[in-house]
Amino acid sequence: MPELPEVEGVVRQIRPVSIGKKIEAVTVSDIIRLSKANGKEAIIKRMEADRFVDSLTGAQIVRVERRSKYIYFTLRKDHEFLLVNHLGMSGAWFYVDQLQSIPEDKFRRHVHVILTLSDGNLLAFSDIRRFGEMRVLQEEAEFPPLLLMAPEPFEPGAREHFLAIAESAKYQNKAIKELIMDGQIISGCGNIYATEALFKTKIHPKRAARRISRRRKVELFESIVAILLESIEAGGSTISDYRNINGESGSMQDRFGMYGKKQCMVCGTMTKTLKIGGRASVYCPTCQK
DNA sequence: AAATCAGTCCGGTGGC
DNA sequence: TGCCACCGGACTGAT
Structure with a gap:
């Protein structure tokens, strides 16, 4: 179960391999597409799968930060916007040259979102239980609960x-x-x-x-x-x-x-x-x- | 009005 | 062995 330290570790690793790179392509698994077609809010929240793909495709990764247990990807196309990700119970990102390089079968079997980066590598989001979340937001305030989070525990105050x-x-x-x-x-x-x-x-x-x-x-x-x-x-x-x-x-x-x-x-x-x-x-x- | 509760997203696991 | 109840971050909507 990822809590702050696990999310912090992931963010520190994603940063150096993604900042400044472009998202060339985005893939959403058939399982998520099917769930969403059936009216479920599976992983991708409040947005159609196709629109999610369109939103991210061609964007440059500007910043990657942790806020509480959330990962904030600041992306830029013509303007800056956010991809906010929560790992839920079992979410995991893998930085690999191909999906087959993901070490364990149980993660390989549950890859639901794939970002193909301009260096040719993949940032693949695997989520066994699908409690994870992805939200494309123009600004943080678009998802009000984010504004209610307590300050970072290491911040004064x-x-x-x-x-x-x-x-x-x-x-x-x-x-x-x-x-x-x-x-x-x-x-x-x-x-x-x-x-x-x-x-x-x-x-x-x-x-x-x-x-x-x-x-x-x-x-x-x-x-x-x-x-x-x-x-x-x-x-x-x-x-x-x-x-x-x-x-x-x-x-x-x-x-x-x-x-x-x-x-x-x-x-x-x-x-x-x-x-x-x-x-x-x-x-x-x-x-x- | 506010607090509490069930529902939502699921697959893995433990118990029988 | 096979089935099924249970578990869980965090939000959302109903009571």
């Missing part, structure tokens, strides 16, 4: 943004895990890193926001930032489907203290799992209070 919301009236009774996984409160932190940060700071995932002192909230926020940075350094976490653009896995999963564990790495207690905000939340009943 992100911590104050988190504290202000976490201490506002309507969130007082909410479980802390729901808050830190909410992209409008903290950007880029999903289930994995939320689980790890709560474990590291010994906070029970269901603890109400108002039952956590400011000092511990600050500690939690700083822990999230540190874990996100550590994961970027480790090349992200590969649980099952995350790969970088060369098909390589990350190694952050080897450093997990809690996510996916049956037993606490610190005290040996059997871990417990709760459903919080609809998501499975694993924690240690001894260490986390």
Whole structure:
């Protein structure tokens, strides 16, 4: 499941191989075309497949940036516009000379959008579960939820943004895990890193926001930032489907203290799992209070 | 009015 | 072995 560190890794790799190049051709898979023909919003959102292809074909890639878990491709034809991509659960980009070069069959089988670049190579978007998203936007404001995202966690102000919301009236009774996984409160932190940060700071995932002192909230926020940075350094976490653009896995999963564990790495207690905000939340009943 | 809930995009996986 | 319920980021629309 790609969260901020995985998306950051992908963006850092896509940048040097794509900036300044032109998108010579765009291919959308028959499966996506069929889904869209049946009225589904599969991967390509709010746009016909043909119009999506037309929009991107001939554009030059000007910038590639990460915002929260989204990838923003700034493209230029006669004017600049955006291709905004979310990897969803299983989205992955591969930079290859041909599709056959994508290392694993399970990714090769689910390639849905192919950008042929002016260097002759391909940027191929594979998405096993099709929870990924592609949107062509003239400007960010065309998709309003993008404007509501919390500041980047490494930006000054992100911590104050988190504290202000976490201490506002309507969130007082909410479980802390729901808050830190909410992209409008903290950007880029999903289930994995939320689980790890709560474990590291010994906070029970269901603890109400108002039952956590400011000092511990600050500690939690700083822990999230540190874990996100550590994961970027480790090349992200590969649980099952995350790969970088060369098909390589990350190694952050080897450093997990809690996510996916049956037993606490610190005290040996059997871990417990709760459903919080609809998501499975694993924690240690001894260490986390 | 606001908060909550189900629905949407799916294939892989685990349990029986 | 084969089937089927369940899972999940994040938005959207309904209640």
